[in-house]
């Protein structure tokens with residue numbers, strides 16, 4: 299396993315039966331491409347956490363193989379494995395009697411990095427997750443807000459540059475506003491570090507917002523659909539997926555469908571005024587600007603210029619067409 303790049307993950311016919319006979323995962327095969335963020339979503343008890351914890355071997359599979367970057371992790375030393383796989387959980391699990399710096403430094407210290415390297419890595423990471431090393435580094439976990447603690451959890455998981463990041467409902471313990479902000483920051487972070495991430499949530503909006511792909515699971519880890527968010531919303535594989543993603547999936551699709559830069563209606567005479575959105579933003583942004591603007595259209599800007607307009611009927615047409623061609 300290479301420590302600096304993202305790794306692919308392959309689960310092959312993985313099964314988990316707990317000692318009391320509970321079959322948490324009957325048989326799951328799933329490929330997670332390197333550098334992608336895959337969201338596992340499904341009802342409570344369907345086996346999401348079990349799947350995640352088998353990848354870093356906090357739980358041993360009963361059968362099957364888990365291959366990370368070509369290496370069968372069921373044969374790897376579990377302690378060494380966990381140092382290369384970052385893990386973030388809902389209630390962070392920071393060490394209460396250690397400073398934020400010391401918390402983030404946990405794995406680099408275990409790996410015996412020189413002190414200077416640890417210090418600069420910790421500062422870099424605190425900065426990356428939006429915390430000021432000088433202000434927050436010396437504090438203890440109880441001296442931070444819930445959202446800040448969550449960010450420390452992410453920084454700690456990234457500290458030793460893991461090849462894989464496992465995240466189990468990492469943002470569900472904070473209020474919706476902080477959660478939205480953490481998601482946004484997290485997307486920015488992922489755009490720069492490009493880790494392979496397996497992310498568990500039961501929140502469809504979070505899955506759609508964060509996932510490159512979504513794995514929709516039903517009882518005992520049955521994979522009902524595995525696809526990009528736009529297609530899970532536009533073309534649910536079956537009734538289970540349709541029910542799970544919700545009757546409002548049409549509205550959710552607005553948030554994952556980009557505004558086109560071409561095929562627009564020409565600008566009207568007064569088209570240099572009025573609401574505008576950037577091409578590449580989402581139809582949700584376009585609709586919000588439309589509703590706010592009161593003009594009945596919204597201009598689309600590309601390369602700093604207004605290229606044309608979209609009306610509500612156009613938004614509908616883009617959404618309809620996206621269902622048939624979207625990758």
Ligand SMILES: Nc1ncnc2c1ncn2[C@@H]1O[C@H](COP(=O)(O)OP(=O)(O)OP(=O)(O)O)[C@@H](O)[C@H]1O
Pocket residue numbers: 316317318320321322340341342343344345346347348349500
């Ligand atoms: N240690 C255990 N022993 C026996 N059964 C267990 C154990 N841990 C989990 N289970 C059972 O395995 C199934 C899957 O649990 P798991 O925690 O993986 O689900 P989940 O999808 O993550 O649920 P949630 O969304 O509620 O966190 C459940 O039926 C659960 O009760």
